Amino acid sequence: xxxxxxxxxxxxxxxxxxxxxxxxxxxxxxxxxxxxxxxxxxxxxxxxxxxxxxxxxxxxxxxxxxxxxxxxxxxxxxxxxxxxxxxxxxxxxxxxxxxxxxxxxxxxxxxxxxxxxxxxxxxxxxxxxxxxxxxxxxxxxxxxxxxxxxxxxxxxxxxxxxxxxxxxxxxxxxxxxxxxxxxxxxxxxxxxxxxxxxxxxxxxxxxxxxxxxxxxxxxxxxxxxxxxxxxxxxxxxxxxxxxx
Numbered sequence: 001x002x003x004x005x006x007x008x009x010x011x012x013x014x015x016x017x018x019x020x021x022x023x024x025x026x027x028x029x030x031x032x033x034x035x036x037x038x039x040x041x042x043x044x045x046x047x048x049x050x051x052x053x054x055x056x057x058x059x060x061x062x063x064x065x066x067x068x069x070x071x072x073x074x075x076x077x078x079x080x081x082x083x084x085x086x087x088x089x090x091x092x093x094x095x096x097x098x099x100x101x102x103x104x105x106x107x108x109x110x111x112x113x114x115x116x117x118x119x120x121x122x123x124x125x126x127x128x129x130x131x132x133x134x135x136x137x138x139x140x141x142x143x144x145x146x147x148x149x150x151x152x153x154x155x156x157x158x159x160x161x162x163x164x165x166x167x168x169x170x171x172x173x174x175x176x177x178x179x180x181x182x183x184x185x186x187x188x189x190x191x192x193x194x195x196x197x198x199x200x201x202x203x204x205x206x207x208x209x210x211x212x213x214x215x216x217x218x219x220x221x222x223x224x225x226x227x228x229x230x231x232x233x234x235x236x237x238x239x240x241x242x243x244x
Contacts, residue, residue, distance in 0.1 A: 038068035094216045096134045105163050111144045127165040131243040135217050143213045151176045172239040184235050191223035
């Protein structure tokens with residue numbers, strides 16, 4: 001019962017945090033929507049220019065709406081610059097805190113077991129019982145959800161995760177089978193690269209967000225294709241977090 005209460009409390013806190021993120025997004029959309037009025041007026045003027053350009057007040061009205069567009073464009077760009085700054089973006093996870101690795105495993109296990117129910121979906125832990133690491137639990141919630149969600153969508157029947165607390169690092173290793181070696185090799189190249197490939201953004205299943213999340217939390221990430229004991233090729237994604 002105590003564990004259930006603690007988990008329920010954690011879930012409520014997560015929902016509250018996510019609610020703040022949603023509210024920030026909604027407020028931003030309202031801000032942009034409200035600032036679009038002069039642009040709509042300008043478009044209306046241009047669409048009906050042939051009918052109203054001979055109206056005596058038209059030059060003055062057009063000049064006024066242009067000034068309004070300039071003001072609102074400046075306001076929109078300033079808001080965009082503010083939100084895109086890492087320190088102000090509510091979806092960045094750079095505020096880290098010291099966390100017991102057992103709490104991280106509890107979070108990972110909850111997401112894994114909620115997603116997979118088959119016996120062959122293995123989640124195991126090994127190494128030291130616990131260690132302190134510096135992470136953002138909200139960010140890990142999103143990160144694990146993204147990775148496990150992709151495993152669910154693109155694997156066939158082999159899925160596993162190893163949670164290994166070593167002497168100096170915590171290593172979380174995800175493995176799954178796949179349908180297309182070509183797609184996976186492209187994914188491995190993208191995940192291990194430093195460059196931003198705009199084309200890859202459309203085909204890598206949200207991996208730009210996974211990479212950015214790891215970068216924000218100082219989590220090393222490495223992808224590869226390995227062979228299991230039976231000779232089957234598996235996609236492997238490994239997260240490495242330094243122990244304090």
